[in-house]
Amino acid sequence: MKKQFWTSILGLALATLSLSSNAVSQEVPELTLQQAEQLREQALESTLALDITASLTTEVGARLPGTDADKKAVEWGMAKLQSLGFDKVWKEPVSIPVWLRLHESAEVIAPFPQNLIISALGGSVSTPKNGLEAEIIHFDSIEALESSADGSANNKIVYISKRMEKHSSGRGYGDAGPARFRGAASAAKKGAIGLVIRSIGTDSQRSPHTGVTSYEDGVTKIPAAALSNPDADQLDRILAHNKTTTMRLNIQTEVLPDATTYNVIGEITGSERPDEIVAIGGHLDSWDQGTGAVDDASGIGITVAAAKLIAQQQRPKRTIRVVMFGAEEIGVFGGKQYALDHADELAKHIIGAESDGGAGKVLALSSSVSHESLHVVDEMLKLMAPLGVVRSSAKATGSADFGPMVRAGMPAVGLVQDFTPYFDIHHTPDDTFDKIVPEELAQNVAAWVIFVKLAADWPGRFN
Structure with a gap:
């Protein structure tokens, strides 16, 4: 009886030690926090997102799905990701109506x-x-x-x-x-x-x-x-x-007749957990009257720049996947197709977020993650505080294109932007590059590098 008692006590102690060890291992590494802070400052000085946004709106212009300009945008996306040194770049077909x-x-x-x-x-x-x-x-x-x-x-x-x-x-x-x-x-x-x-x-x-x-x-x-x-x-x-x-x-x-456009995808392969994905992106298409600068060339610029800046500093532990979604404007065709194409790897998508709210400042951070991982969101918010970002009580939805993945179970955050100027030019001929405020675009990238860096290097899961 006494032997059983001490065996039980020893087992409980080992279990407690194991839980304590797991809890410690789930903290965000101090080095990751320091690197994210450095990335934040680099992003505020970088013009990479602005350069990418200018490139897409100038070299392609308006990108109505199914048009020749849409095809040119896909070629532009492939070439841009390759030129920036992404490890893997490919495209996936999306069938769409053409209007x-x-x-x-x-x-x-x-x-x-x-x-x-x-x-x-x-x-x-x-x-x-x-x-x-x-x-x-x-x-x-x-x-x-x-x-x-x-x-x-x-x-x-x-x-x-x-x-x-x-x-x-x-x-x-x-x-x-x-x-x-x-x-x-x-x-x-x-x-x-x-x-x-x-x-x-x-x-x-x-x-x-x-x-x-x-x-x-x-x-x-x-x-x-x-x-x-x-x-x-x-x-x-x-x-x-x-x-x-x-x-x-x-x-x-x-x-x-129905045509084919593409989701353009680029990856920076993780150094330790390459099969685990932090998924980010924006949509590549636009309406036909402006040049789609705030909707959504800026989202492409923000997310591509965030991934590139992280890779320049140090290879992330998880894979960072940037998706340039096709045909969002006419019915979220790219986002829906992505969810179908990647349904069997849903569990590999550790967390995701889309930038599709223009180029105004990030004001708040929302999330749809487990209670056990909320402390990581807290760490993100601490690092974003100098940028003026506060917590949002809303649930992150994944925006339009990642919405199907989030509804299927993918955790998400939302970097909630200031919409005050956005709906003045949304879907109008005035959606042009001159509406981008460089300092506000850089603030977006600074917030995004914090989210992506911590999500990629934290050892735990968000669900």
Whole structure:
């Protein structure tokens, strides 16, 4: 009995020692913390992200999925990663629909004739060749439209006037966005022959915001467009006269046979755990009217630069994988395909994050990790504090492209940016390189190198 007692005590002591040893081994190594601090300072002085962003927006320009420019962007991505010395560079095919913008115009016919500035929504069908002319029926929100009586919009053009509110968090996008996402299908169900919405944007320029719209199987597809905010204001004032208001709308688009684009992938192979992946990236495509600088060439620049700066200092213990996703703008095709292609290595994806919030400063860090690994996020925040980054209580989602992986179980962080300026130019012709503030872009890279360095070198797991 006494022997059993001491055997039990010895076993408990060994177990306790083992747990204590494991706990110690799961701390972030002091050397890693010191190196991350050094990387932060180097990133603040580096112009690499700015140079990459300038290269993509200048040498390729707008990159609408399925176009020749999209193909050129894929070639650019492969060449850029190779030139920067990534150990492995490859591309993975993504099948996509191809939609082209040909012509768009709108005008008020009555009671006060005048031209309006519009942008066809991505995926919109065409009007008849000579356009269509119909009375406008006004709804102040998508919810008001959807709760209206069946047939309320018969043979009319639905106009949704909800204004997107400006917030540093960008939450106004979630409030106003559904008018674009599902407005065309909802209007068609009420009998409408066309849809015009106030742009999902926060500016006061005559630059309408495009973005993809969705149709539903079995529901008539109707042409859909966004008005610039000043033109929406003008239309609101016209409608306030309570007179029948008639609009002429002409949208010409083309749908080509499905095509193939690519996810472009580069890796820096880990020195100790090469099969474990820290996955980062942005999307390579853009809309066709600007040059996609903040959406999302800056995200490409930030994540590629972060990986390169880490590799220059010392090879990471885990593999850092940078993904330049294809065809995000038209429906997250690259992100969805990546999740399918890499489903069997989900467990190897230790953690991931996408930069797709423009080039504004990182304000906060969110996470979706286990309770046992939160202390690593705490260490990241300590190192990011001089950059002005605080903790976000929100759950990290992986953004659009890594979203499918996160929903499947991949841990994630979110480097939450200041959206105050972002939605002024989001999806407009004004999304150009001159809108990038170099110091703010560098601050992003400084935050990203901290996250990636600690995630790559910490010995534990985030789930």
